[in-house]
Amino acid sequence: MHYLDNILFAILLLLGVGYFTLNCKKILRNIRLGKEVNRSDRKGDRWKNMAMIALGQSKMVKRPVAGILHIIVYVGFVVINIEVLEIIIDGLFGTHRVFSFLGPVYNVLIGSFEILAFLVLVAVIIFYIRRNIINLKRFVHSDLKGWPKSDGNIILYFEVVLMTLFLTMNAADFHLQNVSGGFMHFHTAGSFPISQYIAVLFEGVPNATVYVIERAAWWLHIAGILVFLNYLYFSKHLHILLAFPNTYFADLNPKGQFENLEAVTNEVKLMMDPNADPYAAAPADAVPTKFGASDVQDLNWVQLLNAYTCTECGRCTSACPANQTGKKLSPRKIMMDTRDRMEEVGKNIDANKGVFIPDNKTLLNDYITAEELWACTTCNACVEECPVNISPLSIIMEMRQYLVMEQSAAPMPLNAMMTNIENNGAPWQYSQQDRLNWKDEN
Numbered sequence: 001m002h003y004l005d006n007i008l009f010a011i012l013l014l015l016g017v018g019y020f021t022l023n024c025k026k027i028l029r030n031i032r033l034g035k036e037v038n039r040s041d042r043k044g045d046r047w048k049n050m051a052m053i054a055l056g057q058s059k060m061v062k063r064p065v066a067g068i069l070h071i072i073v074y075v076g077f078v079v080i081n082i083e084v085l086e087i088i089i090d091g092l093f094g095t096h097r098v099f100s101f102l103g104p105v106y107n108v109l110i111g112s113f114e115i116l117a118f119l120v121l122v123a124v125i126i127f128y129i130r131r132n133i134i135n136l137k138r139f140v141h142s143d144l145k146g147w148p149k150s151d152g153n154i155i156l157y158f159e160v161v162l163m164t165l166f167l168t169m170n171a172a173d174f175h176l177q178n179v180s181g182g183f184m185h186f187h188t189a190g191s192f193p194i195s196q197y198i199a200v201l202f203e204g205v206p207n208a209t210v211y212v213i214e215r216a217a218w219w220l221h222i223a224g225i226l227v228f229l230n231y232l233y234f235s236k237h238l239h240i241l242l243a244f245p246n247t248y249f250a251d252l253n254p255k256g257q258f259e260n261l262e263a264v265t266n267e268v269k270l271m272m273d274p275n276a277d278p279y280a281a282a283p284a285d286a287v288p289t290k291f292g293a294s295d296v297q298d299l300n301w302v303q304l305l306n307a308y309t310c311t312e313c314g315r316c317t318s319a320c321p322a323n324q325t326g327k328k329l330s331p332r333k334i335m336m337d338t339r340d341r342m343e344e345v346g347k348n349i350d351a352n353k354g355v356f357i358p359d360n361k362t363l364l365n366d367y368i369t370a371e372e373l374w375a376c377t378t379c380n381a382c383v384e385e386c387p388v389n390i391s392p393l394s395i396i397m398e399m400r401q402y403l404v405m406e407q408s409a410a411p412m413p414l415n416a417m418m419t420n421i422e423n424n425g426a427p428w429q430y431s432q433q434d435r436l437n438w439k440d441e442n
Ligand code: SF4
Pocket: 316, 319, 320, 321, 322, 323, 329, 330, 331, 375, 376, 377, 378, 379, 380, 381, 382, 383, 392, 393, 396
């Protein structure tokens, strides 16, 4: 019977981790749908970015209330899960609190886990109030209608349930440790600054019942963690894992520096240099088969990683001048749409034995409209604000590039300006010969 528990636990663990691994493979496959981009340079800066922004949460605290609450939940979640290691060993080998041989260190660890669990509960309640009662503008935005709003709340419920189970398990354990004369294998181990107060509820309850409560909380706690792990794939909470690679592979160029298209740069050089040979043959691979991006496969893999990492926090949208002035653009929606389309393409590939069958849809038009794209002022506020170094602007720019260069579909004033630059070498509609007329005035 004893071994049956261990076998059941091993099966549960295998199923949980196995399904998660399958979904990780899908995420990786979808990210690889993107074009190649080299982000292997400046490794020192990249590690620093990851340490400061993903691990150190340095951009989160720009908004102190949300930032500090987030750090509590983040640290709490990561640190408390160290205990998961103990649970896994106990579950697999039938031990009980296997790390208790650490003595006073173990007491400090369990004590700090409990305090963190309590703080996480408080932070989660405040988060819930901010999202659902105070209704902060960025959380009641139209981007979040439907599933994204439910997703934000579901994860809060998850946290409450997991932390409550953790404290209940400890409270029952504490009670059984203190049964006079001892109870089964429950020897004294750990300190319980929070759950000792919950344990008062067990006074007068038969020990066998408290034991059942302890076991139930223990099993539900680990099962809940495995469900949570697998829920990540369907949720914006993938950022818990992807914030690390995302900050590492982020663009390190100064904000505002755009990637020039080599083929276009060469054309312009020819135009500007009177001595250049206009008939000189360009290398065959100098001209791309498609300019800009109309679908997710045209974006690079870091942009697709960005889409999976987006936390849907809306800091970008709340700082976006286009959005603030009532335009249709929301940089958060750009990232959410990119992820949704990437998922759609991924499902298409899964359904068609590894091959994408065109579905008459594209990211452009079916998800993101030209109106949204042209509302962007390219100010970079969204990039600056993003707590995990995402660049919605880079996607906007590539889609605009497609509109201009593949479809000649720029707005009228822009087309007129570009025609003037092409014909007159200046954005205004007058001949180059008239350029110095101003000096003859007066
Ligand atoms: S760069 Fe564009 S999308 Fe980003 S904040 Fe500025 S206007 Fe908004």
